[in-house]
Amino acid sequence: xxxxxxxxxxxxxxxxxxxxxxxxxxxxxxxxxxxxxxxxxxxxxxxxxxxxxxxxxxxxxxxxxxxxxxxxxxxxxxxxxxxxxxxxxxxxxxxxxxxxxxxxxxxxxxxxxxxxxxxxxxxxxxxxxxxxxxxxxxxxxxxxxxxxxxxxxxxxxxxx
Numbered sequence: 763x764x765x766x767x768x769x770x771x772x773x774x775x776x777x778x779x780x781x782x783x784x785x786x787x788x789x790x791x792x793x794x795x796x797x798x799x800x801x802x803x804x805x806x807x808x809x810x811x812x813x814x815x816x817x818x819x820x821x822x823x824x825x826x827x828x829x830x831x832x833x834x835x836x837x838x839x840x841x842x843x844x845x846x847x848x849x850x851x852x853x854x855x856x857x858x859x860x861x862x863x864x865x866x867x868x869x870x871x872x873x874x875x876x877x878x879x880x881x882x883x884x885x886x887x888x889x890x891x892x893x894x895x896x897x898x899x900x901x902x903x904x905x906x907x908x909x910x911x912x913x914x915x916x917x918x919x920x921x922x
Contacts, residue, residue, distance in 0.1 A: 763890055765805040766835035767792055770826065770850075771812040772843025774867040774878050791871035792841050795879055801886070806835070815843025815850075815866075823853045830854055830862060837889045840864045841882075844912055844919075847898060851907035854896045863888045864907075865899045868917055877901075 769775065769790040793807055810826050811818075830838055836859060842850055844866045851864050865885040871878035885899035896907040900919040911922050 763803045763837050764835045765803060765837045765839060765889065766833040767805055767807045767839045767841070768810050768826065768829050768833075769807065769812075769841045770810045770815070770818070770822075770843070772815050772841065772847075772866045773869065774841050774843075774865075774871050774876075774881075775812065776870040777872055790841065791878060792839075792882060795871060795882055799879075799883075806833075808833075813843070815846040818843075818846050818850070823850050826850060827853055827857070830857055830860065836860050836894070838862045839882075839885055839889060842866050844868060844900070847900075848907065848910060848912065851896050851898055851910075855907055857896070859894050861889055861892055861894050862896045863892075863899050863904070864897070 775791050810829055811822060838860055842864045847864050854862055863885045865881045867876050867878035867881055869876040881900055888897050888899050888904040898905045898907055898910050905921055909921055910919055913920050
């Protein structure tokens with residue numbers, strides 16, 4: 763599998779700044795995660811932007827779409843904030859001939875009890891087993907992009 767990863771920021775990449783008592787989006791966590799997992803495939807990484815997904819705009823989603831369209835790989839993993847992940851996935855839904863999986867985390871990857879590594883592993887499995895289309899891999903499940911929503915009360919993704 764030749765994989766292209768596009769990072770957009772979100773909780774998965776957040777780091778805590780103690781002096782500011784604040785979380786800010788940092789460098790993409792997925793690079794260290796994949797290197798530590800000793801994955802057996804090649805991958806490239808590009809940074810679309812480094813934002814909380816609540817701050818994403820239509821122009822950001824257009825730029826993300828252009829990056830997906832312009833990459834030569836047919837397998838694309840997008841790390842994304844969970845709050846607007848579905849909205850971004852829906853803007854990619856008509857892209858042909860690519861398996862696109864969006865994933866993220868409810869807790870920063872830097873946290874020991876983060877779900878980031880689990881979600882990335884699930885996304886990698888989906889990329890290797892699903893046909894072309896757009897999917898969201900969260901909470902141990904893989905959802906079609908047009909049949910999923912985030913349940914904010916339970917802090918999980920669910921099929922709709």
